[in-house]
Amino acid sequence: MSSQPLRPGDPDRLGEYELVGRLGAGGMGTVFLGRSPQGRPVAVKVVRTEFIRDEEFLGRFRSEVSRARQVPPFCTAEVLGADLDHEPPYLVVEYVDGPTLTDVVRERGPLSPAALHSAAVGIATALTAIHGAGVIHRDLKPGNVLFALGGLKVIDFGIARPLEATSQHTRTDQMVGTVAYMAPERFDEHPGLRLGPAADIFAWGAVVAFAATGRTPFQGDSAPATAMRILTQEPDLAGLPTPLRGIVARALAKDPADRPTARELLDLLLTSGRSATPLPVGEVPDDAGRPPAPPAATVTPYGPAGDVVAATGGGMRPRRRGRVLLAAVVLLGALAGGGLLVAHRIGAVPNGAAQTSGLGSAPTARVTSAAAPRSAAPTPGTAPILAGTRRTLIHFVEVDRDLAMPYPDEVVTSDGTGPDALFALVPAGVDFLIQSQAPAGGEPPCLGAKVLPGESAELVATECTPTKATLFSVTATGAKDDKGRPTYTIYNDAHGTLQWRERKPQVYLEFLGDADTGTTFSFVDRGPL
Template sequence: MDSRAAPLYAGDPRRLGRYELEGRLGEGGMGTVYLARDPDGRQVAVKVIRGELARDDQFRRRFRSEVNRARQVPPFCTAEVLDADPDNEQPYLVVEYVDGPSLSAVVAERGPLTPANLHGLAIGVATALTAIHGAGVIHRDLKPSNVLLAPGSPKVIDFGIAQAMEATSEHTGPDQMVGTVGYMAPERFGPGAGDLTAAADVFAWGAVVAYAGTGRSPFAADSPPAQAARILTQPPDLGVLAPPLRGLVERALAKDPAARPTSRDLLDLLLSTDPLRSPALAAALAEQPALLVAAEEAQAATDQQPAAQLTAAAVPDELATVAAGPTEIVRPAVQPKPAPPAPRRSWGRIANGALAATALATSLAVLGVVTGVLPLAGDASPSTTPSAPPSSPPTSAPLATGSPRATQLIAQDPLTAPKLWLNRDDPAQLTTCLFDDALVVTRGKLGPYRCPGPMDQLTDFTVAVDVRLGTPGSCGALWLRFAPNAGHLSGYLVRICPEGLHVATHGVGDGITVTPLRTLPFASPIPPDTTVRISATVQGSTIALERDGQPVGMVQDSTFKAGRMQLGIYADTQDHEPPFTVAYTNVEVRAFSNG
């Protein structure tokens, strides 16, 4: 039995459903949590509801509903919900057993977290909230004891289920609520406390991060009523919490829920990059490579708004003074509407807010997606599609003259400075995505690498970009309709090499495998250090590709329906030594207009 589990009491059940109970992990207002094993011998945590709650039909209905919603939360820095039986005589919930101490236990024993661990915690909890809110769930009881410091990344537990108890008036009177006072948002103490939004969890995120960085609640007081009074009337005491994380925490702890960032905003800001990379954050992600993967998967999983409806989030006044530069953003007019639980980064938001995020989080940076070498299994036979004539000089002429036109302009970016795409220095992967009058991608080993850029999910669209291949053996790469599928990131890959374009699926089934679909050779190779304009039009099951406005060929495949567009590099040749370099400028994205 795990050393953190206490022995079972004489009156405790020994078995619930398929699960053999082994010990006690804890007890709270809703019930007792047991360590158990499933039929395969895997350890799980089983939360058994208190008897008086189980006898309440209203609670059971709420519990059943909340369990169904909690099961929709993807396991990105959360303890996965595995099973539940709300109709059992003793209702219970089964979740992933997280082998790690709670944040509260670690801080009580060792004091505040180191800068590296603190940054990792901030990203991990923001990732969890992005996943939770994206599923339409509000945690309601985020606190240090509900954050477990597991190997690989933090894990948030006990999300969503508190609402079942809070909504049952017999067990929570008019002056009571579920939660821990020091981590409760001001609006939870008012008459409209039952109408909470995800902003309450963001407030709790700020309080949890402040606790982890200072060793105490930012609203510490002698009693819960005094704490509540401080939350309602006083600014937070953030002690020694240092920038740039301090600025994000202050924003999260705003008294007005509308003034707080969303959980997705927090994650985007934490993962924004700047040439002055934070050593603490770099160390956090170097020690926890799975953390960045989970964060980026959570971002991708919450990119659900069609391109034709892209909107820009409001930029805080003090950040709006940062010039966005020459990037042009064209967006359809939309009527204001309530924000969804987890808004995603949009082309408009990033163009207007990328430098603002940098101003807010000056030294935050990320190490990059941890990707291995993914060698091609061998190219498909050369296409018989007529090839393009010899290349003409690069131009920013209209897109896709040989294929259907996508006419609704979504974004234009010269890619001469961080705006839609961001800097990244990833020593662990021997790769950088840095701006030098172009987005220059340099890789010191074989394999693929995707640079951080917009997170919007696109369906039918055209992307055109000027590409310059640098050192011998370098190939650029476009990822199209790239998104989480069956738990893995996957989509279409177009490698841009001197001799032609190589189209493949990437990541089907495992997030790794590259399966060639077709090779489209150029009539003449791309000369070294020569800029060409490559465009890809994705419509339905057709991918049409052009070089300098002339058709190169088309590929038919219906595997992927929607996803991100990403720029990067892919080197797979053993004939040349690294480093490999590719430079991008003048990207343009258009969607197909409705009707």
């Protein structure tokens, strides 16, 4: 993980730890690169200023630190120290120097069968240790899996919670995590009452599927559509080798009770074969000689009082239909209106199109109207743009200007009337390439980042190849512009948030840390591609 220089106002020391750079920022606070008195690099997580008077948050933070100290460090970032009485409080953990699973898949494509099995075992081992200490990770995703010298590490316990403190420390109107890796129970009416270690097992299945194919197993054309697939559809596991495919299918069961525990998952992986032959779509794996996982979507007609009677390996038992339907209704209304606090990235694959970004070649169909009703879209008119089927203006909300890219290498703002202001958001996994639609000879260029002296990067025209410099995430803010269009932030993992500098007119990228995002965007439909 690369660091950025410290900014004016940043501390240069906390306790015995010298701070030498910034590693990133999140909902809980800022993470600094530090150095111990022995010269060992460490990551120092500092609580955000606005939270240091929030007793609920501090209680959650104290619980996190207490439990995280009990997690064995062999597959996780070791907790090295903390000062909970300091203002602001901070936590010191092992600095893990290595690329994330997201980076590896983006740059090199899906993992080989041998590397995939090794990663699956490593993550399951980490979950066994985490759950054994009474902690739920809650945000297991490829970005929190690091390939370090000496082995794989699962990091970021910033939103892990003690098992018995879940309902105490998490309000029912809050959800923390990334939609594509969330278990169905995360979308329940009262998620804190049901959330347990099984939610991490579901996330494990989604992460392993991503590592194997470069796509998530429930990928839809928006976050709400993805969530609806998680609630109502079977996962797309085409391309996973046997018997791993069967194990992943069991981990992705809709009902938490049908998923293995972390220990059982690890046993399945260690005793299974390592066949590298992908299964054809629709073929049922033998799951290393074990009975196949119960098909979550295969049910008998409704039983008494609205129950669904589902077939399981042990016979018939009732399931509540009302809970799933209520969860779907709550999900659609809340996500469409921005009511749930969900950290997510919006990604999609055009209808019938195969991914050609190097992240996997198996086609992923868009969600049909039966699986994701129109009301599940983030807002009318936005979903086709995010699906990569429409041209769009990228409108700077705060300055009432539009992004433009006069060919071949200049990125500016304009009044949006010229062809150089037309773009397409080309889905690439969970991120996007932003491709110019201005008429020009040859392949139209994409936006890319060029590093500037200091902390920021400027935007330039470059080849449309998925790299750290050209992949952008698009995240809804929950607000609207003066025309009633939803607004978004645009972010590049390697260089930061897309911004507009007024005093010296320039479009640039910068890591903002705790600072507010000063630039947001809305999309203006300009017709089909």
